[in-house]
Amino acid sequence: MVTTRSKANGATAATPNGKSTAVTKRKSDDTLVTEEPKRPKLADKTDITRWRCLDEDGRLTWRYLEDDKAAAAWPQSYADKWYLGLDLGLPDLPKPKKPLDAVRNGLTFFEKLQLPSGEWGSEYGGPMFLLPGVVFAWYITKTPIPWYKATEIKNYLKARAHPEDGGWGLHIEGESTVFGTSMNYVVLRLVGVDPDEPFMVKARATLHKLGGATHAPHWAKFWLSVLGVSKWAIVNPVPPEIWLLPDWVPVAPWRWWIHIRQVFLSMSYIYSKQWTCEETDVIRELRQELFVEEWDKIDWNGHRNSIASIDNYHPKSWLLNTANWFLVNIWNPYLRTKSLAEKAEAWVSKLVDMEDENTDFADLAPVNAAMNTVVCYIRDGPGAYTVRRHVDRLEDALWVKNEGMMCNGTNGVQNWDTAFAIQAVMDAGLTEDPRWRPMLIKALEFLDSQQIRENCKDQDICYRQQRKGAWAFSNKVQGYAVSDCVSEALKSVILLQKTPGFPQLLDDQRIFDAIDTLLTYQNASGACSSYEPTRGSKLLEMLNAAEVFGKIMVEYDYVECSTAVITALSLFNKYWPEYRADDIKKFKARVLAFIKKAQFPHGGWYGNWGICFTYATMFALESLSSVGETYSTSSHSKKACDFLISKQRADGGWSESYRSCERSVYTEHTSGSQVVMTAWALIGLMHAEYPDIEPLRKGIKLIMDRQQANGEWLPEAIEGVFNKSCMITYMNYKFTFPIKALGMFASKYPEETVV
Numbered sequence: 001m002v003t004t005r006s007k008a009n010g011a012t013a014a015t016p017n018g019k020s021t022a023v024t025k026r027k028s029d030d031t032l033v034t035e036e037p038k039r040p041k042l043a044d045k046t047d048i049t050r051w052r053c054l055d056e057d058g059r060l061t062w063r064y065l066e067d068d069k070a071a072a073a074w075p076q077s078y079a080d081k082w083y084l085g086l087d088l089g090l091p092d093l094p095k096p097k098k099p100l101d102a103v104r105n106g107l108t109f110f111e112k113l114q115l116p117s118g119e120w121g122s123e124y125g126g127p128m129f130l131l132p133g134v135v136f137a138w139y140i141t142k143t144p145i146p147w148y149k150a151t152e153i154k155n156y157l158k159a160r161a162h163p164e165d166g167g168w169g170l171h172i173e174g175e176s177t178v179f180g181t182s183m184n185y186v187v188l189r190l191v192g193v194d195p196d197e198p199f200m201v202k203a204r205a206t207l208h209k210l211g212g213a214t215h216a217p218h219w220a221k222f223w224l225s226v227l228g229v230s231k232w233a234i235v236n237p238v239p240p241e242i243w244l245l246p247d248w249v250p251v252a253p254w255r256w257w258i259h260i261r262q263v264f265l266s267m268s269y270i271y272s273k274q275w276t277c278e279e280t281d282v283i284r285e286l287r288q289e290l291f292v293e294e295w296d297k298i299d300w301n302g303h304r305n306s307i308a309s310i311d312n313y314h315p316k317s318w319l320l321n322t323a324n325w326f327l328v329n330i331w332n333p334y335l336r337t338k339s340l341a342e343k344a345e346a347w348v349s350k351l352v353d354m355e356d357e358n359t360d361f362a363d364l365a366p367v368n369a370a371m372n373t374v375v376c377y378i379r380d381g382p383g384a385y386t387v388r389r390h391v392d393r394l395e396d397a398l399w400v401k402n403e404g405m406m407c408n409g410t411n412g413v414q415n416w417d418t419a420f421a422i423q424a425v426m427d428a429g430l431t432e433d434p435r436w437r438p439m440l441i442k443a444l445e446f447l448d449s450q451q452i453r454e455n456c457k458d459q460d461i462c463y464r465q466q467r468k469g470a471w472a473f474s475n476k477v478q479g480y481a482v483s484d485c486v487s488e489a490l491k492s493v494i495l496l497q498k499t500p501g502f503p504q505l506l507d508d509q510r511i512f513d514a515i516d517t518l519l520t521y522q523n524a525s526g527a528c529s530s531y532e533p534t535r536g537s538k539l540l541e542m543l544n545a546a547e548v549f550g551k552i553m554v555e556y557d558y559v560e561c562s563t564a565v566i567t568a569l570s571l572f573n574k575y576w577p578e579y580r581a582d583d584i585k586k587f588k589a590r591v592l593a594f595i596k597k598a599q600f601p602h603g604g605w606y607g608n609w610g611i612c613f614t615y616a617t618m619f620a621l622e623s624l625s626s627v628g629e630t631y632s633t634s635s636h637s638k639k640a641c642d643f644l645i646s647k648q649r650a651d652g653g654w655s656e657s658y659r660s661c662e663r664s665v666y667t668e669h670t671s672g673s674q675v676v677m678t679a680w681a682l683i684g685l686m687h688a689e690y691p692d693i694e695p696l697r698k699g700i701k702l703i704m705d706r707q708q709a710n711g712e713w714l715p716e717a718i719e720g721v722f723n724k725s726c727m728i729t730y731m732n733y734k735f736t737f738p739i740k741a742l743g744m745f746a747s748k749y750p751e752e753t754v755v
């Protein structure tokens with residue numbers, strides 16, 4: 001239910017969701033009329049000065065302080081204000097004369113954003129399919145949605161509706177899709193928005209133009225069926241029985257990429273039960289609103305494979321279509337036995353429990369967290385501890401910004417951005433400067449507190465990767481080691497602990513634990529992947545049912561992750577030359593061979609986690625330089641530098657579009673040079689010891705010109721990507737990479753003024 005505040009007195013009144021007797025009818029011009037009595041209208045906005053981000057040992061959650069006294073007792077921090085787009089009231093800093101002055105100004109600002117536990121946080125939005133899962137989980141579990149959350153969710157989605165057609169895409173910069181539009185339209189209805197609001201009418205028209213919800217991709221069809229807006233017959237099969245396959249089978253799910261594995265795990269449980277939540281007025285209304293066809297006459301099974309072309313990034317293969325046909329027409333009606341289904345459900349349920357236990361219900365990411373919540377609700381019933389705990393944990397991924405409330409891609413960016421913040425100071429040669437010591441010590445203390453100290457319980461039974469000594473991308477609770485997150489955190493810890501005057505928080509054994517875990521990450525190709533070494537063949541992509549993403553079924557070879565690992569190993573080897581020296585040497589040689597092989601004929605590398613060739617080429621050049629291969633000594637390095645230089649724009653910057661990631665072809669962004677991308681290109685060139693200072697100077701000048709008087713850089717186009725098609729925001733990259741580029745330049749050319 002949604003709790004609504006009466007505007008007159010600010011009191012909170014509960015309106016049971018869907019319990020109104022309103023009836024929505026479609027008029028001949030396709031607009032909808034809702035007959036009275038109406039639900040109370042949502043407030044237009046909340047008081048943005050009442051939001052606070054609470055940091056509990058790296059767990060970040062948002063509070064709205066309705067009580068004046070509470071608000072006065074807990075003032076907004078600089079970080080809160082920055083996240084919310086409020087003025088920080090910071091003074092102008094002396095105008096930089098040299099790049100190092102710009103570094104100092106940048107750090108002066110960035111220091112203010114450090115959180116009490118020592119880390120940096122930020123919005124981590126972009127994907128438009130995450131918030132729906134959370135709101136659906138609330139709705140299904142009948143979790144009250146306070147008016148301030150409902151209001152800010154409405155505001156966020158309103159702000160992020162496509163400026164022309166009013167729909168929503170897969171991510172914030174993308175064109176409207178059936179996936180984005182249908183899911184977010186439902187969110188708005190569930191938080192209490194009227195269907196006849198003009199922006200809802202517009203969004204609905206776009207949805208209908210794209211074919212309506214019968215043309216949604218698999219994940220949307222799944223959620224709509226759980227909600228009872230669609231019938232289960234429209235959902236392509238997600239058989240839990242696949243989890244009973246022996247491990248040696250090449251398609252067994254333990255071989256899949258961890259994200260797809262965890263999503264399909266809980267999805268298969270719910271699919272198997274064909275469970276649907278209670279039918280309410282709003283659900284009945286949505287049946288009228290989302291479809292082009294008359295709801296009662298829809299051929300649900302006939303639309304299993306209907307999908308709008310804009311959503312169909314990765315069309316289903318003939319193999320998957322055949323498997324789906326078999327499962328729907330032969331397996332389900334004739335061969336599926338109750339006992340086998342129950343056995344599969346029981347095993348899936350156990351794996352869900354293990355995931356919940358290993359992450360204290362935070363789960364891998366908000367997609368599977370929302371689905372696991374529903375699994376527990378179905379299985380354990382309303383009010384069960386598992387459901388309450390899940391609902392509480394869903395908060396970890398929610399975020400508030402000036403546009404409203406949204407959902408982050410993970411439960412934060414804490415470890416990752418903190419590691420880069422430390423390294424940026426290091427690259428500027430400022431680690432020993434006492435001015436930055438308190439900030440750096442706090443950051444070190446954070447990484448100390450977030451190192452994972454134990455492997456998962458029953459690691460082999462739940463197919464988890466070794467993680468002792470590792471760091472996750474976000475925090476320890478989530479606890480999923482990622483090869484490059486371990487590496488970047490480890491590098492930062494070593495760099496600080498080897499600098500005179502820093503506390504020795506991690507003893508050698510803890511460093512060795514991290515190294516032992518890192519050394520488990522190499523693929524047969526020599527490369528490293530993200531969460532686990534590759535466990536299955538690329539051919540598994542033929543079973544990619546998600547349609548909207550590419551490269552999702554297994555782990556791949558990533559230049560970014562591989563670079564992070566070998567640079568961490570090199571740094572470690574410098575201080576502990578005896579420890580597993582042989583393994584490290586072999587590991588590094590194999591990674592380098594991979595990197596050379598992965599270079600595109602044009603000289604760049606494809607980036608999987610940042611946009612795109614610019615990002616990955618920066619890493620590859622770092623790898624090459626770590627073994628002494630630079631512009632003048634290596635043809636690979638030279639070719640890569642020439643590639644980067646050929647993309648430099650007249651103003652000295654670089655500007656690559658997310659389209660590069662989708663198309664695997666370098667594509668310029670329409671909105672001009674980007675600070676972060678310019679920093680990436682410059683860092684790459686400097687690693688390669690590019691001989692001509694002129695292009696570097698021009699790029700550095702652009703970064704300095706874009707810096708604000710208070711030391712800040714403003715948000716520009718989106719920076720990150722996953723699965724080729726979905727973009728994601730890395731707010732702190734606005735600081736860490738420009739500072740690093742400026743710092744590297746300043747160390748290399750201390751006399752250069754640039755201005």
Ligand SMILES: CC(C)=CCC[C@@H](C)[C@H]1CC[C@@]2(C)C3=C(CC[C@]12C)[C@@]1(C)CC[C@H](O)C(C)(C)[C@@H]1CC3
Binds near residue numbers: 365416473484
């Ligand atoms: C398709 C599904 C399940 C979507 C949920 C979103 C996740 C898959 C995304 C959101 C954030 C995300 C891009 C992330 C990564 C993997 C995929 C994530 C978790 C990793 C850990 C991969 C390795 C990268 O170098 C890096 C560390 C930057 C990212 C961080 C975020």
